[in-house]
Amino acid sequence: MDVSLDPTLGCGQAHRWRRTGEWWEGVIDNDIVRMRQTDYGAEVEGCSDMGRLMRYFRSEDDLDAIVREISERDPYVASLSEHCPGLRILKQDEWECLATYLLATNANVARIGKMVESVCDACGRDLGGRHAFPSPKDILDNAERIPSCRLGFREGRFIELARRVEDGEIDPVAISELDYEGCVRELIGIKGVGPKVADCVAIFGYGHLEAFPVDVRIQKVVEEMYGVSGSYAKVSAFGRERFGRYAGYAQEFLYHSKFIASRRTP
DNA sequence: CATCAACCTGATCA
DNA sequence: ATGATCAGGTTGA
Secondary structure, three states, X not given: OOOOHHHHHHOOOOOOOEEEOXXXXXXXXXXXXXXXXXXXXXXXXOOOOHHHHHHHOOOOOOHHHHHHHHHHHOHHHHHHHHHOOOOOOOOOOHHHHHHHHHOOOOOOHHHHHHXXXXXXXXXXXXXXXXXXXXXXXXXXXXXXHHHHHOOOOHHHHHHHHHHHHHOOOOOHHHHOOOOHHHHHHHHHOOOOOOHHHHHHXXXXXXXXXXXXXXXXXXXXXXXXXXXXXXXXXXXHHHHHHHHHHHHHHHHHHHHHHHHHHHHHOO
């Protein structure tokens, strides 16, 4: 499997990966996984289920074919993939992805990571050094520790989400049966989940690669490059129609192009 | 349906 | 150093 760890794990799609020297350390389910880049792919330590790891990295995604397909619709955006070869969209755990992105509201990537790690430390199973992402029950059983995580206005939404999932009002597994539109419709009904978070969960948690999440950065790029602006619905629909079933990958390429541009311009 | 302030906190900027 | 600003948005008016 071809993969570049830096753009894949460091771009903010998953929030539990930390880089120390040449090693990336993260938590997948109940494993503390360490990875480092090799010529051909990645070296892995600590993973008890390589099949799970392959699914996590969506090893079935043929990156060249995806870029080719995007290229038929928009060669320029496809060419942006050269800035981040080996970038893969991840397939994260549904519940973890939903709960994590609920916390992402109006916070920067650094802060999201801290909130997530804090919640894991406070409520998740101790794996030895790192903690697993807590189940809804873990959160409810340790609710008194949540205030120390300093989630701010997200705290109430976070606990309510845990309660509704634990009570069966929300079923993250059942949502995986739905198509993209059904998935988003279902997610948006959750308090604290708007269109942006729903799209992120649809793509990173449920594997709907046609989702085109529009954050402030993508909003600016799309306006600059295509002159498209306006409501969330309008811009994200533009992305899906323009780039097709791999719009999510196109979104990543655009995201990284903006990153490079903004770092070059003081 | 579009617009807009308020929202917790902390990292970043002036 | 210390205060303003803003951040992978959502909500409710």
